[in-house]
Amino acid sequence: MLDRMDRKILEILQEDCTLPVAEIGKRIGLSTTPCWRRIQKLEEQGVIEHRVALLDPKKVNVGVTVFVSITTSNHTKEWLERFHAALADFPEVVEFYRMSGQVDYLLRVVVPDIERYDAFYKRLISKIELSDVSSAFAMEQIKFTTALPLGYAAEEKSI
Numbered sequence: 711m712l713d714r715m716d717r718k719i720l721e722i723l724q725e726d727c728t729l730p731v732a733e734i735g736k737r738i739g740l741s742t743t744p745c746w747r748r749i750q751k752l753e754e755q756g757v758i759e760h761r762v763a764l765l766d767p768k769k770v771n772v773g774v775t776v777f778v779s780i781t782t783s784n785h786t787k788e789w790l791e792r793f794h795a796a797l798a799d800f801p802e803v804v805e806f807y808r809m810s811g812q813v814d815y816l817l818r819v820v821v822p823d824i825e826r827y828d829a830f831y832k833r834l835i836s837k838i839e840l841s842d843v844s845s846a847f848a849m850e851q852i853k854f855t856t857a858l859p860l861g862y863a864a865e866e867k868s869i
Contacts, residue, residue, distance in 0.1 A: 711863070711864060711865075712757070712860070712863040712864065713864075714864075715738060715740065715748065716748060716752060716757075716863075717860045717863055717864065718737075718738045719734060719738060719745065719748055719749060719752065720752065720757070720758070720860055720863075721857075721860060722734050722737060722738070723749075723758065723761075724856065724857040724858065725857065727761040727762075731745050731746045731749065732745075734749075764856060767820055771822045772802075772820040772821055772822055773820075773822065774820065774821050774822060774823055774824065774826075774827065774847065774848075775818065775819070775820055775847070775848040775851070776818075776819040776820075776821065776827050776845050776846065776847050776848070777816065777817070777818055777819075777845070777846045777848065778816070778817040778818075778819055778843060778844070778845050778846075779813040779815075779816055779842075779843070779844040779845075779846070780813065780814055780815040780816070780817065780840055780842070780843055780844075781812070781813060781814045781815075781840070781841045781842040782814050782815075782839075782840055782841050783841045784839065784841075785814075789838075792838060793815075793838050796834070796837040796838045797817075799837070800819075800830065800833070800834065802819045802820055802821055802826075802830050803817050803818070803819055804818050804819070804820055805817065805818035806818075813844075824847075827845070827847075831843065831845070
């Protein structure tokens with residue numbers, strides 16, 4: 711469980727991880743050293759996994775987002791390992807989920823245009839056998855955040 715101070719630190723870091731520790735401490739009412747210790751502890755515990763820069767997709771020429779739904783009739787461990795390995799070769803795949811329900815896998819793919827998505831699709835189906843691939847192109851991004859809601863972090867995990 712994270713205490714109130716940890717959650718405040720995480721809220722600030724999720725907004726801007728480049729802030730100096732002294733500034734973070736000032737915002738939450740802690741001196742630099744205790745604030746730094748808390749951040750180090752959160753990193754050691756794996757709560758903070760990475761610190762990254764978020765890029766503007768359009769400015770790096772990947773402004774088209776495609777959600778790719780995949781179903782397969784093959785559910786063996788060997789096929790799954792081959793599928794994971796095949797997708798590792800696709801930098802366009804920025805998110806990859808195994809799903810419940812009618813769709814087995816969901817990918818979020820970013821590319822410059824429809825032609826490049828078509829090339830991606832052809833490379834994908836040449837690497838692994840799939841039962842069905844359905845693509846949905848995002849028309850407009852209404853909300854995007856990498857910040858996780860921290861209100862639940864104060865609750866005990868149910869087993």
